[in-house]
Amino acid sequence: MIRLNRLSYNFGPNWAIKDITLDVEKGEFVFLTGHSGAGKTTLMRLLYGALPVSRGQAKVAGFELHNLKKKRIPDLRREVGVVFQDFKILANRTVYENIALALIVRRMPKATIDKRVRAIIRALGLEKKTYTRCERLSGGEQQRVAIARSMVVHPKLILADEPTGNLDFDLSLHLMDIFRQFNTHGTTIVMATHSREVLQTVPDARIIHLEDGSIAEPPEHLFTEDVQ
Numbered sequence: 265m266i267r268l269n270r271l272s273y274n275f276g277p278n279w280a281i282k283d284i285t286l287d288v289e290k291g292e293f294v295f296l297t298g299h300s301g302a303g304k305t306t307l308m309r310l311l312y313g314a315l316p317v318s319r320g321q322a323k324v325a326g327f328e329l330h331n332l333k334k335k336r337i338p339d340l341r342r343e344v345g346v347v348f349q350d351f352k353i354l355a356n357r358t359v360y361e362n363i364a365l366a367l368i369v370r371r372m373p374k375a376t377i378d379k380r381v382r383a384i385i386r387a388l389g390l391e392k393k394t395y396t397r398c399e400r401l402s403g404g405e406q407q408r409v410a411i412a413r414s415m416v417v418h419p420k421l422i423l424a425d426e427p428t429g430n431l432d433f434d435l436s437l438h439l440m441d442i443f444r445q446f447n448t449h450g451t452t453i454v455m456a457t458h459s460r461e462v463l464q465t466v467p468d469a470r471i472i473h474l475e476d477g478s479i480a481e482p483p484e485h486l487f488t489e490d491v492q
């Protein structure tokens with residue numbers, strides 16, 4: 265699903281991703297850990313075609329990112345669901361509209377759209393907010409809309425950057441359960457997190473630890489205390 269060969273990325277003189285070589289197979293659940301500034305978000309943005317490859321090779325969901333023409337980026341994004349820290353949902357649209365949009369642009373039949381959108385709204389406990397405009401939602405509710413939007417297309421790969429960052433503990437556990445269900449059905453998941461509790465919800469997941477833009481051994485304390 266993901267094949268990286270000496271992938272690097274620089275913001276001017278600062279190499280945020282350095283020589284990363286990594287394979288993620290279809291159906292894997294991978295946590296990305298590492299201190300603030302280690303390069304987690306940058307790596308995810310590369311995988312999504314939001315940043316161009318500076319050096320090395322990257323293949324994601326069958327697309328060679330180092331050779332990817334701009335006009336093919338939407339094709340890549342059809343296969344990859346993303347939940348990002350700065351995810352923009354449409355504030356003046358309802359929860360239903362925000363989630364349905366991803367399917368409307370795929371020209372899916374209306375009845376199928378309705379069924380899928382209602383199912384995911386139910387799964388994320390947003391029923392009462394179905395017709396509420398997103399500007400009237402709490403941070404955690406908006407976060408759930410962003411997650412619903414990434415999941416409703418049934419992507420091959422979900423990239424989630426601290427998806428439970430704004431949520432209380434019970435809701436985080438519930439959401440992790442939903443991510444796991446998707447994973448059980450074959451969706452590959454790459455999730456950045458700082459939280460030991462989140463890591464513990466998927467004990468058999470692989471942990472990729474980043475330090476200063478490179479892959480490193482995960483420190484022991486990752487499993488015994490919260491890392492910030």
Ligand SMILES: Nc1ncnc2c1ncn2[C@@H]1O[C@H](COP(=O)(O)OP(=O)(O)OP(=O)(O)O)[C@@H](O)[C@H]1O
Pocket residue numbers: 275278280298299300301302303304305306307
């Ligand atoms: N738009 C940008 N322009 C310049 N430098 C950037 C930009 N975005 C990130 N960086 C730099 O790249 C490095 C990696 O940042 P990144 O956002 O990937 O870290 P992160 O691991 O996601 O951190 P956090 O846990 O705080 O979200 C940092 O040194 C950061 O300052």
Ligand SMILES: [Mg+2]
Pocket residue numbers: 304305306349425
């Ligand atoms: Mg980040």
